[in-house]
Amino acid sequence: MNDAFPDIPKIQYEGPKSRNPLSFKHYNPDEIVGGKTMRSQMRFAVAYWHAMRNSLSDPFGGGTAQRPWDDGSNSVANAQRRVWACFEFMEKLGVDYYCWHDRDVAPELDTLAESNAAFDAVADELEKAQKQTGKKLLWGTACLFSHARYCQGASTSPNAGVFAYAAAQVKKAMDVTHRLGGEGYTFWGGREGYATLWNTDMKREVNHLARLLHMAVEYKKKIGFKGQFYIEPKPREPSTHQYDSDAAACLNFLREHNLLEHFKLNLETNHATLAGHSMRHEMQVAIAANALGSIDANTGDTLIGWDTDQFPTNIYLTTEIMLEVLKMGGLTTGGLNFDAKCRRESFEPVDLFHAHIGGMDAFARGLKIAHAMIEDGRIDAFIKQRYSSYDSGIGAKIEKGEVGFEELEAHVLANGEPLLGSGRQEMMENLVNDYL
Amino acid sequence: MNDAFPDIPKIQYEGPKSRNPLSFKHYNPDEIVGGKTMRSQMRFAVAYWHAMRNSLSDPFGGGTAQRPWDDGSNSVANAQRRVWACFEFMEKLGVDYYCWHDRDVAPELDTLAESNAAFDAVADELEKAQKQTGKKLLWGTACLFSHARYCQGASTSPNAGVFAYAAAQVKKAMDVTHRLGGEGYTFWGGREGYATLWNTDMKREVNHLARLLHMAVEYKKKIGFKGQFYIEPKPREPSTHQYDSDAAACLNFLREHNLLEHFKLNLETNHATLAGHSMRHEMQVAIAANALGSIDANTGDTLIGWDTDQFPTNIYLTTEIMLEVLKMGGLTTGGLNFDAKCRRESFEPVDLFHAHIGGMDAFARGLKIAHAMIEDGRIDAFIKQRYSSYDSGIGAKIEKGEVGFEELEAHVLANGEPLLGSGRQEMMENLVNDYL
Amino acid sequence: MNDAFPDIPKIQYEGPKSRNPLSFKHYNPDEIVGGKTMRSQMRFAVAYWHAMRNSLSDPFGGGTAQRPWDDGSNSVANAQRRVWACFEFMEKLGVDYYCWHDRDVAPELDTLAESNAAFDAVADELEKAQKQTGKKLLWGTACLFSHARYCQGASTSPNAGVFAYAAAQVKKAMDVTHRLGGEGYTFWGGREGYATLWNTDMKREVNHLARLLHMAVEYKKKIGFKGQFYIEPKPREPSTHQYDSDAAACLNFLREHNLLEHFKLNLETNHATLAGHSMRHEMQVAIAANALGSIDANTGDTLIGWDTDQFPTNIYLTTEIMLEVLKMGGLTTGGLNFDAKCRRESFEPVDLFHAHIGGMDAFARGLKIAHAMIEDGRIDAFIKQRYSSYDSGIGAKIEKGEVGFEELEAHVLANGEPLLGSGRQEMMENLVNDYL
Amino acid sequence: MNDAFPDIPKIQYEGPKSRNPLSFKHYNPDEIVGGKTMRSQMRFAVAYWHAMRNSLSDPFGGGTAQRPWDDGSNSVANAQRRVWACFEFMEKLGVDYYCWHDRDVAPELDTLAESNAAFDAVADELEKAQKQTGKKLLWGTACLFSHARYCQGASTSPNAGVFAYAAAQVKKAMDVTHRLGGEGYTFWGGREGYATLWNTDMKREVNHLARLLHMAVEYKKKIGFKGQFYIEPKPREPSTHQYDSDAAACLNFLREHNLLEHFKLNLETNHATLAGHSMRHEMQVAIAANALGSIDANTGDTLIGWDTDQFPTNIYLTTEIMLEVLKMGGLTTGGLNFDAKCRRESFEPVDLFHAHIGGMDAFARGLKIAHAMIEDGRIDAFIKQRYSSYDSGIGAKIEKGEVGFEELEAHVLANGEPLLGSGRQEMMENLVNDYL
Numbered sequence A, B, C, D: 001m002n003d004a005f006p007d008i009p010k011i012q013y014e015g016p017k018s019r020n021p022l023s024f025k026h027y028n029p030d031e032i033v034g035g036k037t038m039r040s041q042m043r044f045a046v047a048y049w050h051a052m053r054n055s056l057s058d059p060f061g062g063g064t065a066q067r068p069w070d071d072g073s074n075s076v077a078n079a080q081r082r083v084w085a086c087f088e089f090m091e092k093l094g095v096d097y098y099c100w101h102d103r104d105v106a107p108e109l110d111t112l113a114e115s116n117a118a119f120d121a122v123a124d125e126l127e128k129a130q131k132q133t134g135k136k137l138l139w140g141t142a143c144l145f146s147h148a149r150y151c152q153g154a155s156t157s158p159n160a161g162v163f164a165y166a167a168a169q170v171k172k173a174m175d176v177t178h179r180l181g182g183e184g185y186t187f188w189g190g191r192e193g194y195a196t197l198w199n200t201d202m203k204r205e206v207n208h209l210a211r212l213l214h215m216a217v218e219y220k221k222k223i224g225f226k227g228q229f230y231i232e233p234k235p236r237e238p239s240t241h242q243y244d245s246d247a248a249a250c251l252n253f254l255r256e257h258n259l260l261e262h263f264k265l266n267l268e269t270n271h272a273t274l275a276g277h278s279m280r281h282e283m284q285v286a287i288a289a290n291a292l293g294s295i296d297a298n299t300g301d302t303l304i305g306w307d308t309d310q311f312p313t314n315i316y317l318t319t320e321i322m323l324e325v326l327k328m329g330g331l332t333t334g335g336l337n338f339d340a341k342c343r344r345e346s347f348e349p350v351d352l353f354h355a356h357i358g359g360m361d362a363f364a365r366g367l368k369i370a371h372a373m374i375e376d377g378r379i380d381a382f383i384k385q386r387y388s389s390y391d392s393g394i395g396a397k398i399e400k401g402e403v404g405f406e407e408l409e410a411h412v413l414a415n416g417e418p419l420l421g422s423g424r425q426e427m428m429e430n431l432v433n434d435y436l
């Protein structure tokens, strides 16, 4: 397992003074922060599709990525060799988890039977590599958006045969996830939406999507898979509109179709901003519904209108994410999955290391800062104080449902204008900077 | 009632050849389209706040509107005179409904008691004018966003006294709406959101918002008000984020807090596009949940990032809106409320007529085109055919829940690759143009 | 030449009542509108890259396009066969022009010498097809963005060898354009920009871009090519920022580098809206600098943040474009090039016809409406009247430069507040609808 | 001068460990960074309009700001008292400069003569306060966007009388700027644009704008004013489109109208992002044209589509700004003007201190980080190396203009494919974080 990245040693923690770009300056996996090791606070995962399969093409040009271990063929043997490159990468990086789509790890062949057989053959290799290294599968998923058959949707295709194919593919991907001890299974509906309403029966499509998820719930029970189901929101791209557009849309859908107990959300920063929300907003929406499951750790450029899937290096962002994670009590089944790709201009193998190291260090700093904020307590104390009028008196009665419009009108007539304090946004923003 | 617009006659239908800008070329109120008069298909309403109270100021400059009937004072007498200007406007325009916020029709004075008394005094005048003209109140609402006390939210203020004030104001606005025979009551949460999460307890705020709505439901029952409750989504502005951000977010909130049976949505075009959705998308989302109530008929400029509240003149837009309205079986309690203002550069009284005439004619054309599309049937037939694989065979079994993953895998193994037809988006877009 | 689209006849003008989707309802090529045939007013062109080479892949999935005449190989023979499919398409559609990038028509092979030879071999075939059909080349261009060598820019690459390659490629593309009698040559700098400023010397890059263009001007003179040079603005995608971001940025660059006399702009609707401008705005900016050259006729969805390159069917858009074209005195060297692709869901050959027919009919309607507006004169008369205070008196003196601050202060002190009339935006928008 | 903020002492530098929110933790005015005091590197200015005149109203609600020193009247006496509040604020904050519009400091009265007299009376007080405190005027400007007369533009109004009024107002504002020793004068064309092209003669309007600026150049010479002229770009708001939309548009306009030698740009972060650019991009565009003059130091929320004018606290942003400032050799006539307002929820006087302190500390950190980057040199070295192929050989010949297409084609035929190195964006982003 030293074939893919022969010149790159295991990345070590060297502390903030190090000038070695191939070292961690902040991520020290076994250091305790907030009562747990950094490793277990973050549960980093490598995204197989980006790290191993992204050729770095874009709509205006072909691939640039140099991946010497990959012969470019669609063969099972190539797919199996790739497994070891990925595990070498994880080992050298010190990441404990990985995630895949079925078609990332194994080739799609001419028939479902052949594709399934290829998948099994690669799964053998994955199982071997997991055992040998102790690395684990954070979650698996099926790619229901790349093949031409899915161009009008998978479970929301107007063609029932396509629905059937999608179902068969999810079944197999769940089987393999189960076999490999995956801790979760994700649904991302890249084509589950529409290109134009002029040819679309939206209500029928949404019902079909719910149907697929109910089938997945039933099948999970049947095979005894205990992992967590996730839905990943995104508002558009590739579809003009995707039904799982943001956290609220997903929750609404899950509630309407009696699926909420079975699913949590896998939130991605760049999807949040494409939907017009901050990542922190989406996290709070999900947490309020007890439905934050896992995180696709990346970032975008908010001046750009598509999913750039960049590696997250902004300390404000990683601080906000880790603050929400700590406040919800930490990640359980989920993790921080680097759903991020090197820029097309960064095509060398070593760039994969720079990219992941930067992301891991940025989250390590975010974790420490967030932990310091909580320990220090000034931010929380300000917020608690700000809402304190609800802790007693008329406010407590409002919260308990003990008063209605008439009592409140009487209260105003008796007490006159309420006295409001400043929201102190600027002071709070300054305070945030104090922890950086 | 000829004081406010002395030079302007009643606007007449003159047909498409007319070159008189102060005539209807398409809106012929008593013409039957789709089995009903145009008047009852559209149920147009004048928005009191824009037509009567908008000075046309913007963040960079003061008011420009010339409104000779208004002395600019905050007096009850001025407010009462304004009532008659509004009804003269509605009469000359031939619009049957109007909508208001409490603070549009009557001044906010030093205490709640005084404000309530002023409101009653203006309500007397409104009642008189309604009786005299036969005009009706489409819906009323309380303005919970202009006064400084609401700067940090109304029901979501951190200050319980502010919640109480909001409750008292809603109570009174519901009382007056009930007295005037209003057919609905709307909630728009302009400040029910946050400016920054660094000083906000989002979960507590959202619970308070639900509390207010439950109180409203109880009070409605108590006073016997039978009108429809509406919630109006908007993603941001004035707040950085508003809890009622889009149709899906509203529905999710209503479901979570057991309020869905009591509320429908009042959708606004410019709010839809600010949320990144087309108006038609929002309408279909609402209709799928049986929750489309009423429409704020305006438009925005999608290259601009704030709510321009422009009058709708785009025939594609009005066609799409009326198509959804016709397909849901028509408007019942709701209507097309012109929540739109003249541009700051269009400051003369006659511009109010140009603006409303243009909107009414555009909707009249939209109605006729949409009706023609339905009658002709080619669009619907294409869609029905496109999904026909779900009408029998494996598709019907999927819809009925008779098959699961295993049966579908077997189906694919037996049947191979599904045969997909083109989505024909371009052909459909051409077809749409054929009806224009 | 009936191999590629055997079932599709020549598309005929059948008038607005026709229900045949494969007919023109508005585009009647030899009908005179505004003193010229529709054919010569519009000068439609087929974009070889979209019509012949776009597999309809997107960042989330592979190609879907069914192109039975194409064997998918990179061979010269395949490229030559494709030529005849394209000319059959143009013949059946009745489009007179086409446009290409070098790499659309001929394959890129292992060395420049081989690629150039392949290009010549295909050019032989193009020349033959042009002669046989009378079709003409609107403009040629070199693809300096797809190959991996250009991933960090072509003339703005940090690598001088890449600059050299780009120059060699442009030279050859100009040679072939010249040989085929091309009426223009276009530069689109898809990678001429940056991904991040943290690794970029912007000033040096922009100077290199100017260098390439000066070389092109010199070479043009040398070979006696008389066609028009165009620059096509786009703000981003694929680059994070592109130097030719909008019309104003292009003009500023051309002025700074003494290139303005040699270049005009090729404006694309979807690029305009991605830059935050309306297409009409960009056209007026270019026309004011006497620099509007040609048009990439497509459209986008302004709720979507990337270049969707959709076929234009919106009548408001085509009216605005044709209005500007008519007002500038018509197109000369340029044309309306359908830089537009079928949706990935519309993958059948016949969809190419639906798409182009819809665009051509929409422009035909736009032309007729724009011509009617000009003939009728009400819009122009309103604008002329609106600015009439500059036609005499103090306004005329301002325009002639006869007065300065002191005279104008004196004028105000003597005359007091100016009397402003309404801008009448709403009335004008209604008037626009009257012509539809 | 201790009336306005009686409870607030002079803000002191207390170092990064201080927990006193009313202290500087990083801004130490006389500390030397990069060869100059922090004070002279930054040249901070208070924006009179926001600090003293912004009531914190927004389009959905009235003012909330508590400003006890202001009686709310439009009187000259109130305006004069306000002067002392502003200077007390600057003194306590330790800011050396301020900026104003004419109508911020003095009221607009019924006639120009009265307004001018009021302006003079307040200027007397400003002069007194400047002498007493040593504070200086960074730049003055005239407000040509608030009054109703400017609702259709000032120099671009269709009404020549409005042009005259604007000219008279600029004349007076230049006179007062000159009298007060202002180091610059700024033009921001808030209404110099259009609301719709359907009523607009854009070319004529742009020419009128150029006319006004030429008059200003002449008048400047006449009165001997030596300050720098600035133009401030913004793409829209309040206008739908503003002619000075971004740096490139301003430079193009200035070049076309032979004004470039007389003007530099005053760049604002929030205007840059509204135009779809990063602030750093706009700075580099301006610097490349030797036209960066001054900076409106604020920030926006890129998920929001209007100008929020927030105080800048993001360390990445302040680092990038100061890096560009240091690289251009420092600010000369310009400064960092806090064109920023407290949030509407932050309405107490002390919030003005929190806001400015946070901005000043954030820029102090940005300055130190930027200086460290330059001193350390790794970023610059990487960039220099990346372009080194242009320092000799074929690259140097390209830059010197010694080769054309034919030589470069020969070079490629002889040398084959160039060898490109990775752009290393991820490594550079990690490196940036190392300096934080």
Ligand SMILES: [Co+2]
Pocket (backbone or CB within 6 Å): A232, A268, A296, A339
């Ligand atoms: Co993801």
Ligand SMILES: [Co+2]
Pocket (backbone or CB within 6 Å): A268, A270, A271, A307, A309, A339
């Ligand atoms: Co993504």
Ligand SMILES: [Co+2]
Pocket (backbone or CB within 6 Å): B232, B268, B296, B339
């Ligand atoms: Co509304």
Ligand SMILES: [Co+2]
Pocket (backbone or CB within 6 Å): B268, B270, B271, B307, B308, B309, B339
């Ligand atoms: Co609105």
Ligand SMILES: [Co+2]
Pocket (backbone or CB within 6 Å): C232, C268, C296, C339
């Ligand atoms: Co184009």
Ligand SMILES: [Co+2]
Pocket (backbone or CB within 6 Å): C268, C270, C271, C307, C309, C339
């Ligand atoms: Co394009």
Ligand SMILES: [Co+2]
Pocket (backbone or CB within 6 Å): D232, D268, D296, D339
């Ligand atoms: Co500014």
Ligand SMILES: [Co+2]
Pocket (backbone or CB within 6 Å): D268, D270, D271, D307, D309, D339
């Ligand atoms: Co601003």
